[in-house]
Amino acid sequence: MPSIKENYLKVMERAERAAHKAGRNPGEIKLVAVSKTVEVARIKEAIEAGVSIFGENYVQEAQKKIEEIGRPVSWHFIGHLQSNKAKYAVSLFDMIHSLDSIPLAEELNRRVEKEGQTVKVMIEVNLSGETTKFGTEEAKAFDIARRVVNLSHLSLVGLMTMPPYFDDPRLSRPYYIRLRELKEKMVREGIPLRELSMGMSNDFEVAIEEGATYVRVGTAIFGERKK
Numbered sequence: 001m002p003s004i005k006e007n008y009l010k011v012m013e014r015a016e017r018a019a020h021k022a023g024r025n026p027g028e029i030k031l032v033a034v035s036k037t038v039e040v041a042r043i044k045e046a047i048e049a050g051v052s053i054f055g056e057n058y059v060q061e062a063q064k065k066i067e068e069i070g071r072p073v074s075w076h077f078i079g080h081l082q083s084n085k086a087k088y089a090v091s092l093f094d095m096i097h098s099l100d101s102i103p104l105a106e107e108l109n110r111r112v113e114k115e116g117q118t119v120k121v122m123i124e125v126n127l128s129g130e131t132t133k134f135g136t137e138e139a140k141a142f143d144i145a146r147r148v149v150n151l152s153h154l155s156l157v158g159l160m161t162m163p164p165y166f167d168d169p170r171l172s173r174p175y176y177i178r179l180r181e182l183k184e185k186m187v188r189e190g191i192p193l194r195e196l197s198m199g200m201s202n203d204f205e206v207a208i209e210e211g212a213t214y215v216r217v218g219t220a221i222f223g224e225r226k227k
């Protein structure tokens, strides 16, 4: 079995190749190593290999890991966030990729205010309409974005999406194009977004070709997750 380091280097190499193919600077693409269900020892192995950002889906699971590993690395929240977990999330994570409603934005803002800082957020957009996926529908994304821009303790940096799973990664492309176009539209309307969080183990190269600035890769680094 290849080591985490070998996997990580391979992912970085693939990302770099995809960036060059698209005429992009590989330096503008950041890797979020998705470490849900991955135990601390293996996360430490990834840190040794050079990983500097980890993505977690569950607040409680992440809390334990962050207490143990600390912050030589950055922690991003990528799962579905319930309002009652907002107060923990803002003290644990440097960035939240999965903001999907105005009430959640307001709750996060209120919680960050108490800590006296700001938290970076992205709006998760559900472009497929699949009910099994979280995220706001595209039509509501603008309303959420306008509201977040006016909340002084949240810093809106970008958009995130998760397309349906396809064996053929090329089928993800239309979703990634739509997210990029939505971001461009928001920028034209004065909402200053920089980031696109899109692309997972099976399709991150396609996402990079379409403008991803964060790719969220789990399986290709840590291997198959235990169910």
Ligand SMILES: *Cc1c(COP(=O)(O)O)cnc(C)c1O
Pocket (backbone or CB within 6 Å): 034, 036, 057, 078, 079, 162, 200, 201, 202, 216, 217, 218, 219, 220
């Ligand atoms: C689990 C997860 C990933 C990583 O998926 P892999 O296919 O293992 O790379 C990325 N994004 C989100 C939101 C996830 O929940």
